[in-house]
Amino acid sequence: MANYIIRRLILLVPTLLGMTFVVFMIMALSPGGIGGSLLNDLGELDSQQSRAIRQYYENRYGINQPVIVQYVKWLNLVSPVGFRSQRDETGKPHYTSFGFKWPDLGESMAKHRPVSTMIAEALPITLLLNLITTPIVYILAILMGIYAARYRGKMLDVGLSTSMLALWSLPTIMIAVLLIGFLANRDNLHWFPPGGFNSVEAHTMAFLPHRTEAGFERGWLLDRGWHLVLPVLCMLYGSFAWLMKLMRSSLLENLSADFVRTARAKGLSDNRVLWGHAFRNSLLPLITVLAGVLPGLLAGSVVIEKIFSLPGMGNLAIEAINARDREVVLATTLISGLLSLLCILVADLLYTLADPRVSYE
Amino acid sequence: MTRLALQPAPPRLTYLQMVLRDTLRGVGPRVGLAWLVVLTFLAVFAPFLANSYPYAVRTTDGSLSFPLFRYLRPVDVALPVMTLLALLAWRLFGRVPARWRLLVWVLASSAVCAACFLTIKPPLRQTYDRYREQVKQGEVIWAITTPIPYSPSDRLSELRFLAPSASPWRLMGTEGNGADVFSRMVHASRIAMAIGLIATSIALVIGVIVGGLMGYFSGIVDLIGMRLVEIFAAVPTFFLLLILVAVMPPEWNPYKLYVMMVIIGITGWVGYARFVRAEFLRLREQDFVTSARACGLPLSSILFRHMLPNGMAPVLVEASFGVAGAILAESTLSFLGLGLVDQPSWGQMLSESISGTGSFKWWMAFFPGMAIFLTVFAYNLVGESLRDAIDPHTRKVAAL
Numbered sequence: 029m030a031n032y033i034i035r036r037l038i039l040l041v042p043t044l045l046g047m048t049f050v051v052f053m054i055m056a057l058s059p060g061g062i063g064g065s066l067l068n069d070l071g072e073l074d075s076q077q078s079r080a081i082r083q084y085y086e087n088r089y090g091i092n093q094p095v096i097v098q099y100v101k102w103l104n105l106v107s108p109v110g111f112r113s114q115r116d117e118t119g120k121p122h123y124t125s126f127g128f129k130w131p132d133l134g135e136s137m138a139k140h141r142p143v144s145t146m147i148a149e150a151l152p153i154t155l156l157l158n159l160i161t162t163p164i165v166y167i168l169a170i171l172m173g174i175y176a177a178r179y180r181g182k183m184l185d186v187g188l189s190t191s192m193l194a195l196w197s198l199p200t201i202m203i204a205v206l207l208i209g210f211l212a213n214r215d216n217l218h219w220f221p222p223g224g225f226n227s228v229e230a231h232t233m234a235f236l237p238h239r240t241e242a243g244f245e246r247g248w249l250l251d252r253g254w255h256l257v258l259p260v261l262c263m264l265y266g267s268f269a270w271l272m273k274l275m276r277s278s279l280l281e282n283l284s285a286d287f288v289r290t291a292r293a294k295g296l297s298d299n300r301v302l303w304g305h306a307f308r309n310s311l312l313p314l315i316t317v318l319a320g321v322l323p324g325l326l327a328g329s330v331v332i333e334k335i336f337s338l339p340g341m342g343n344l345a346i347e348a349i350n351a352r353d354r355e356v357v358l359a360t361t362l363i364s365g366l367l368s369l370l371c372i373l374v375a376d377l378l379y380t381l382a383d384p385r386v387s388y389e
Numbered sequence: 390m391t392r393l394a395l396q397p398a399p400p401r402l403t404y405l406q407m408v409l410r411d412t413l414r415g416v417g418p419r420v421g422l423a424w425l426v427v428l429t430f431l432a433v434f435a436p437f438l439a440n441s442y443p444y445a446v447r448t449t450d451g452s453l454s455f456p457l458f459r460y461l462r463p464v465d466v467a468l469p470v471m472t473l474l475a476l477l478a479w480r481l482f483g484r485v486p487a488r489w490r491l492l493v494w495v496l497a498s499s500a501v502c503a504a505c506f507l508t509i510k511p512p513l514r515q516t517y518d519r520y521r522e523q524v525k526q527g528e529v530i531w532a533i534t535t536p537i538p539y540s541p542s543d544r545l546s547e548l549r550f551l552a553p554s555a556s557p558w559r560l561m562g563t564e565g566n567g568a569d570v571f572s573r574m575v576h577a578s579r580i581a582m583a584i585g586l587i588a589t590s591i592a593l594v595i596g597v598i599v600g601g602l603m604g605y606f607s608g609i610v611d612l613i614g615m616r617l618v619e620i621f622a623a624v625p626t627f628f629l630l631l632i633l634v635a636v637m638p639p640e641w642n643p644y645k646l647y648v649m650m651v652i653i654g655i656t657g658w659v660g661y662a663r664f665v666r667a668e669f670l671r672l673r674e675q676d677f678v679t680s681a682r683a684c685g686l687p688l689s690s691i692l693f694r695h696m697l698p699n700g701m702a703p704v705l706v707e708a709s710f711g712v713a714g715a716i717l718a719e720s721t722l723s724f725l726g727l728g729l730v731d732q733p734s735w736g737q738m739l740s741e742s743i744s745g746t747g748s749f750k751w752w753m754a755f756f757p758g759m760a761i762f763l764t765v766f767a768y769n770l771v772g773e774s775l776r777d778a779i780d781p782h783t784r785k786v787a788a789l
Binding site: 042043046047051052054055058059190193194196197198199200201202205206208209210213214215216330331332345346349350352357361364 | 417616617618619628629631632633635636637638639640651713717720721724725736739740742743748749751753757758759761762763765766769770773
């Protein structure tokens with residue numbers, strides 16, 4: 029098992045290299061090239077100033093070097109084995125010795141901040157959204173799927189299947205706009221905040237909800253939850269509908285299998301047949317698609333983050349792409365790619381738990 | 390197809406015909422298909438349904454003019470003619486093999502397109518106000534207008550954000566710049582349908598070629614191809630789409646519609662390649678492929694004439710979900726402001742409903758949103774039913 033995991037982890041490297049290279053080349057070959065809009069804005073300055081700024085970018089970030097050299101330098105920066113570098117007083121990096129070092133994500137050209145701190149601010153938000161959504165989606169989908177499969181062919185099941193397909197087809201942007209418009213707008217019901225991750229005064233609040241002389245105060249935790257209701261709702265329904273259909277069809281397939289008929293013939297109760305025999309087998313396809321659901325949720329949260337103005341990875345990526353901010357684009361690609369590949373790996377490992385016949389020895 | 394469904398199955402139906410018959414058996418896919426037919430009609434005849442220019446105007450000075458026809462663009466003429474040709478080829482020449490009908494249709498419609506784009510030169514300036522002036526002056530004796538008497542770009546600044554209840558002529562209200570929402574919706578259906586179908590075709594062609602080669606040759610080709618597939622599958626598709634659209638040069642903006650079709654196409658081929666590869670890996674061991682190879686047929690013939698028709702059914706299922714996905718992708722991009730600039734798009738209209746002054750214009754969220762939803766739902770219904778029709782197992786379960 030350990031062998032298998034190590035081999036899979038090593039195989040991640042070429043895929044990650046390929047991904048970052050594709051994204052880097054698209055960015056580099058686009059008009060304006062790397063750092064495009066940062067340098068284009070210089071047009072309004074006089075020539076001496078703009079030359080000085082251009083000089084600064086070339087010196088500090090090496091944007092005048094050939095594209096391949098820039099990519100290799102970035103690889104050297106993120107790899108744990110490579111040349112250590114140090115900036116001199118003008119900010120130009122100099123390479124010193126070869127050996128093990130801490131991987132570094134570099135510095136943003138647009139914000140002049142270390143990319144790692146930017147990611148450290150944005151990633152928890154996206155992960156929080158996904159970690160709240162995924163378990164809810166799975167639990168609801170499994171329960172509803174079982175319910176629909178048990179009463180298959182009845183009015184409820186037929187109605188449920190079609191309405192699940194409809195639910196899956198509902199565009200996120202429409203639901204988000206309608207939710208904001210009706211539940212978070214001053215003209216209609218103003219129950220939820222229209223965007224953001226916390227209220228402005230959240231940092232002055234106590235952590236838990238409590239009662240003061242002024243009345244009930246919701247506290248930091250409840251305030252955050254209150255802000256997350258609408259975004260989570262938007263992310264929830266689509267994958268829920270899809271997974272529920274999957275659970276239903278997979279359970280139906282198992283319920284018509286021979287081993288279930290044998291179990292019935294032995295005289296087991298319906299509940300024993302369902303939970304003891306058919307249930308675990310039916311989970312297999314749901315685990316397989318976990319690998320597809322999580323990257324989908326990461327990408328889906330781009331739209332959600334944009335609509336609800338949450339400062340997560342999606343927003344960071346869009347801003348970085350618009351500025352052609354080399355380090356930030358590559359870092360967001362690397363991290364979201366790494367996360368989705370790790371999800372695929374975890375899904376493969378979970379497979380062994382659900383199905384003892386599968387083994388990776 | 391309904392005629393086929395009512396009769397007991399004649400013995401000489403091809404596999405594809407049987408699949409189509411089974412697909413259209415349920416109510417859901419029929420309703421879905423009906424909506425798609427309505428949408429196609431709206432898309433093809435958009436300028437004849439929603440236009441500020443009347444078909445014909447008789448004025449008091451005795452002159453009869455046809456403003457609508459004078460302002461038609463080449464594509465507005467080419468699309469209906471091509472649709473009529475397709476209908477003719479489908480219904481009239483039923484005896485001729487489908488290949489020949491398709492070939493004739495492709496040739497004829499290319500000729501029509503070329504003729505339209507070469508000969509039709511509409512006036513560059515749109516003067517929507519002239520007819521309205523004439524009406525105001527009392528010069529018009531009679532006029533035949535379109536059912537929706539507003540063009541999508543007919544902006545009347547005095548009629549901003551008109552709710553649907555405000556005017557009987559504005560069934561779905563107006564936008565922030567005074568353009569008619571219903572008219573824009575009808576014209577946007579053209580863009581949605583075009584992007585959905587063409588982007589999916591591009592993805593399908595790439596996917597079938599790459600997947601077919603991978604499945605047929607296996608070995609080293611398969612290994613390299615699968616790494617490529619893995620790379621594209623690991624970058625979330627929508628993220629890649631955002632990057633590609635964001636880095637598009639601004640000079641290409643007039644052709645953004647076509648660029649977006651290509652971009653959505655080249656980010657969506659991975660799924661098809663996987664399906665075709667799996668099918669071809671299964672088929673390559675079968676006897677008919679061996680005999681085709683033994684006959685000395687060229688590779689293209691083995692791949693596309695012999696293997697592809699046998700492995701096409703699951704790919705068609707994916708394609709109908711793919712069209713829904715492409716329409717969603719376009720509307721989401723337009724919603725984020727990265728889509729088409731001046732042309733009407735459902736997603737862009739949706740985004741206007743909450744932007745700006747902060748008050749919520751429900752009609753600009755509800756109508757375009759429902760249009761996206763119904764179209765995506767229709768394609769998904771058809772795809773779902775197609776999948777059930779080609780899968781003998783689900784057919785059995787559904788019968789239980």
